[in-house]
Amino acid sequence: MPTSGKDTSLYFHIPFCSHKCPYCHFYVVANKQPLQKQLIEALMGELAMYKEYFTGKNIVSVYFGGGTPTLFAPEHLARILDYIQPPSGCEITIEANPTEITQEMLSALKKLGINRLSIGVQSFAEGELKQLGRKHNRAAAKDAVLLSHAIGFKNISIDLMYDVPGQTLESFQESIDCACALPITHLSLYNLTIEPHTGFAKKEATLRTMMPGEAISTIMYTTAIKRLEMQGLKQYEISAFARDGLLSRHNTGYWIGRPFLGFGPSAFSFYDNRRYRNIESLTRYAKIIQAAASPVDFVEEISNEKRQRELLVLHLRLLAGVPLCRFSLEKETEENLAKLTTDGLVMVCGSDENKRLVLTAKGRLFYDYVASELI
Numbered sequence: 001m002p003t004s005g006k007d008t009s010l011y012f013h014i015p016f017c018s019h020k021c022p023y024c025h026f027y028v029v030a031n032k033q034p035l036q037k038q039l040i041e042a043l044m045g046e047l048a049m050y051k052e053y054f055t056g057k058n059i060v061s062v063y064f065g066g067g068t069p070t071l072f073a074p075e076h077l078a079r080i081l082d083y084i085q086p087p088s089g090c091e092i093t094i095e096a097n098p099t100e101i102t103q104e105m106l107s108a109l110k111k112l113g114i115n116r117l118s119i120g121v122q123s124f125a126e127g128e129l130k131q132l133g134r135k136h137n138r139a140a141a142k143d144a145v146l147l148s149h150a151i152g153f154k155n156i157s158i159d160l161m162y163d164v165p166g167q168t169l170e171s172f173q174e175s176i177d178c179a180c181a182l183p184i185t186h187l188s189l190y191n192l193t194i195e196p197h198t199g200f201a202k203k204e205a206t207l208r209t210m211m212p213g214e215a216i217s218t219i220m221y222t223t224a225i226k227r228l229e230m231q232g233l234k235q236y237e238i239s240a241f242a243r244d245g246l247l248s249r250h251n252t253g254y255w256i257g258r259p260f261l262g263f264g265p266s267a268f269s270f271y272d273n274r275r276y277r278n279i280e281s282l283t284r285y286a287k288i289i290q291a292a293a294s295p296v297d298f299v300e301e302i303s304n305e306k307r308q309r310e311l312l313v314l315h316l317r318l319l320a321g322v323p324l325c326r327f328s329l330e331k332e333t334e335e336n337l338a339k340l341t342t343d344g345l346v347m348v349c350g351s352d353e354n355k356r357l358v359l360t361a362k363g364r365l366f367y368d369y370v371a372s373e374l375i
Contacts (some may be wrong), residue, residue: 008057009253013264014069021133022199027266027280031071040076042286046263059086061250064094074108091249098136098144106151116155117148124178125171128164149183157186162220164192165210172220180231185246189239238317238367257311273307275300313371321358336373345370
């Protein structure tokens with residue numbers, strides 16, 4: 001399963017959590033010491049199994065996601081990083097919750113060479129944090145960012161949500177303003193979606209009546225763009241904003257089609273026009289690795305035509321748009337693009353040799369529709 005090209009990203013799914021938030025649909029397990037030992041041995045086994053597929057590649061980014069990967073013991077993270085030997089300048093991100101962030105933990109992460117934090121703030125409004133099942137409050141969220149910056153982390157991202165039950169335009173604007181006042185370099189802005197098999201799914205009918213309507217939701221999104229950009233956080237993707245050009249190299253890789261390898265239970269990989277997913281069970285994943293077998297339980301072979309459509313749609317999320325010279329589009333796709341152009345959702349910019357397809361401001365509001373028409 002060799003990857004094509006030299007640039008590669010690595011993702012590690014660390015599923016440990018102190019509790020599962022009611023909106024979360026990711027695979028997580030309770031944080032127990034025996035499970036930590038089980039996971040690190042399995043991860044090292046999986047890395048050894050696939051070492052030849054990232055050795056000699058340019059590892060652009062390493063991402064520890066979860067779960068709450070900061071619950072994973074620093075010595076375990078050290079074993080992983082020592083094994084993969086990311087090059088100088090590699091973006092190494094770890095997700096963190098405000099409640100787990102301490103001076104001791106941050107110092108340990110810095111010593112490991114981790115150079116980017118992604119902090120799950122979600123909101124600065126106390127009522128919304130309780131509704132989301134978060135264990136931190138407004139003060140703890142602010143203190144986590146300030147402490148991270150004081151310890152020496154210069155690349156700090158936070159997540160914020162809109163469409164939260166009980167959220168108002170005023171409370172959302174206050175969260176945005178609070179974020180802008182902090183020393184962050186990146187912000188990811190997500191609208192809450194109620195996923196199947198989550199705590200929220202069990203009470204979806206009630207929650208829907210408490211969520212902002214479509215008109216308010218649109219105002220929240222457009223207001224956020226204006227306020228963030230006024231404070232130097234420039235939008236570079238539908239849901240992402242960065243200061244001083246510090247965009248997420250890892251996430252950008254997903255949007256431009258960079259090959260990536262995922263390690264750990266439930267982790268996805270994409271390379272050589274194949275999409276893979278590991279089994280969604282830590283115990284079974286570990287046993288399979290111990291038996292020197294593949295933990296993959298899902299493989300999708302993607303035709304060149306489908307990959308072209310997928311990549312076009314993903315790349316279109318970036319405000320810089322899609323360089324059309326890199327794509328050979330099917331007639332049906334060209335016809336759909338013509339319709340979307342007429343509808344004012346996309347447009348072509350640049351000269352003949354440098355034509356780029358970009359979403360219009362209206363198109364960014366209806367990206368899901370654009371994607372469904374092109375995919």
